[in-house]
Amino acid sequence: MTSILAPLVRGICIDAAKTSRIVIPGEGPAPQNALTIDLESAFEKDNKGGEAFSEEGAAKILHEAYASWEFEISPSGAERTETVKKQPSSIVLKRGAQTLAIFWIDRDLDTARNRRKNRDDTLLEEQVLQKSGEASLFQALSAVGRSGVMANRVAVVTGGAQGFGEQISRGLASSGALVFIADLNLSGAEALAEKINDSVGRTAAIAAEADVTSEDSMEHLFTFIAEHSGGLDLCVSNAGILQAGSVMEQKLDAFELTTKVNYVGYFITAKHASRLLRLQHLAAPQWKTDIIQINSKSGLEGSNKNSAYAGSKFGSLGLTASFALELVDYNIKVNSICPGNFFDGPLWADPEKGLFVQYLNAGKVAGARTVADVKAYYEGRIPMKRGCEGPDVMRAIYYLVEQEYETGQALPVTGGQVMLH
Numbered sequence: 001m002t003s004i005l006a007p008l009v010r011g012i013c014i015d016a017a018k019t020s021r022i023v024i025p026g027e028g029p030a031p032q033n034a035l036t037i038d039l040e041s042a043f044e045k046d047n048k049g050g051e052a053f054s055e056e057g058a059a060k061i062l063h064e065a066y067a068s069w070e071f072e073i074s075p076s077g078a079e080r081t082e083t084v085k086k087q088p089s090s091i092v093l094k095r096g097a098q099t100l101a102i103f104w105i106d107r108d109l110d111t112a113r114n115r116r117k118n119r120d121d122t123l124l125e126e127q128v129l130q131k132s133g134e135a136s137l138f139q140a141l142s143a144v145g146r147s148g149v150m151a152n153r154v155a156v157v158t159g160g161a162q163g164f165g166e167q168i169s170r171g172l173a174s175s176g177a178l179v180f181i182a183d184l185n186l187s188g189a190e191a192l193a194e195k196i197n198d199s200v201g202r203t204a205a206i207a208a209e210a211d212v213t214s215e216d217s218m219e220h221l222f223t224f225i226a227e228h229s230g231g232l233d234l235c236v237s238n239a240g241i242l243q244a245g246s247v248m249e250q251k252l253d254a255f256e257l258t259t260k261v262n263y264v265g266y267f268i269t270a271k272h273a274s275r276l277l278r279l280q281h282l283a284a285p286q287w288k289t290d291i292i293q294i295n296s297k298s299g300l301e302g303s304n305k306n307s308a309y310a311g312s313k314f315g316s317l318g319l320t321a322s323f324a325l326e327l328v329d330y331n332i333k334v335n336s337i338c339p340g341n342f343f344d345g346p347l348w349a350d351p352e353k354g355l356f357v358q359y360l361n362a363g364k365v366a367g368a369r370t371v372a373d374v375k376a377y378y379e380g381r382i383p384m385k386r387g388c389e390g391p392d393v394m395r396a397i398y399y400l401v402e403q404e405y406e407t408g409q410a411l412p413v414t415g416g417q418v419m420l421h
């Protein structure tokens, strides 16, 4: 139940504050200043004599109760003309006399955890912008400091333990987000989360074991996220593998595995991410959220002897456009980023299994005698003469999150290697 109620509560708080919130479950007696809401009438009889919980009904009750609470603390509407907006820092959900859940609310995870620990239920206060002139100035400035769009937001990165996923996890954490590093490699995700938290001096990263090819695993991941932060603002579907091979030689197993991780895995990720985002949307209809798939330049042009990979990436662009059409109704934007080659990441640079070593040994680059020769050859094919790096992808992520008026797109980040067709 917590994984359903937490996103609804997060949605209500976001809707009122117009900014991100962390919502975590608590225990014990109801805090004194808590906003208490009875959800009894959200439990409806179904036609089989049983009972069903109406998420829409619950969202409506939450909205009404929140509006009454706001009116009580500011009956004259003075709140709207003040520069500080107040919010409850705890919400108790009941069904009649039974307590269904207690939630603690704050801007970031550590502060919310401290509130819960100290049972500090003083009201949350937020500075609000006043005149429309100030609001447009704020918007113009935010385009300059674009990474600010992720401050205090919640993100998940699949395949976040290494490579591009690591770069994205680090980038999001350093721009103030709470990031769930979801990876098949749990120990890698944990080690990275620890490094990130040490370097930013707060709980900015949480590791979670996840296999994007398993429906159970992904369902569990998004429940875990709802229970640990209340919800989500950005899902980066990054996990992907590459198994190259000639169409005449490649084993079916290899083709199917690539398709399963890169294409089916994206579907499963988007399916469970959007279910959580939809719940939040019920309570915060204006709040925009994002699903961003890390695609590839191989999703925009063929890749020689690499058809399983390119096929999975081309197909994923069809998923992106189709998910976008459906999920726009829930204010969820869905876009793909198509990066060029990340030469400094493990896929290319691993000294034993990396593509540079493989291509050197296979004699793929005529005249190349060292790994550096192979790298120089590939860099030379890029108009901007270097590979794609983490910050290049991060800029694309910030752009897509900040850009409210775009969905269903594939954004190339290739140093000019893939241009308009």
Ligand SMILES: NC(=O)c1ccc[n+]([C@@H]2O[C@H](COP(=O)([O-])OP(=O)(O)OC[C@H]3O[C@@H](n4cnc5c(N)ncnc54)[C@H](O)[C@@H]3O)[C@@H](O)[C@H]2O)c1
Pocket (backbone or CB within 6 Å): 158, 159, 160, 161, 162, 163, 164, 165, 182, 183, 184, 185, 188, 210, 211, 212, 213, 238, 239, 240, 241, 261, 265, 294, 295, 296, 297, 338, 339, 340, 341, 342, 343, 345, 346, 347, 348
């Ligand atoms: N490296 C590049 O040059 C490049 C270029 C363009 C696009 N991309 C794309 O970027 C994404 C990341 O690639 P990378 O090169 O950084 O990869 P990588 O191999 O360095 O890291 C991939 C991560 O995904 C995890 N992973 C693998 N299978 C998983 C699964 N089933 N469930 C959850 N996690 C899983 C791995 O444990 C690993 O941590 C991929 O989608 C890839 O197609 C990579």
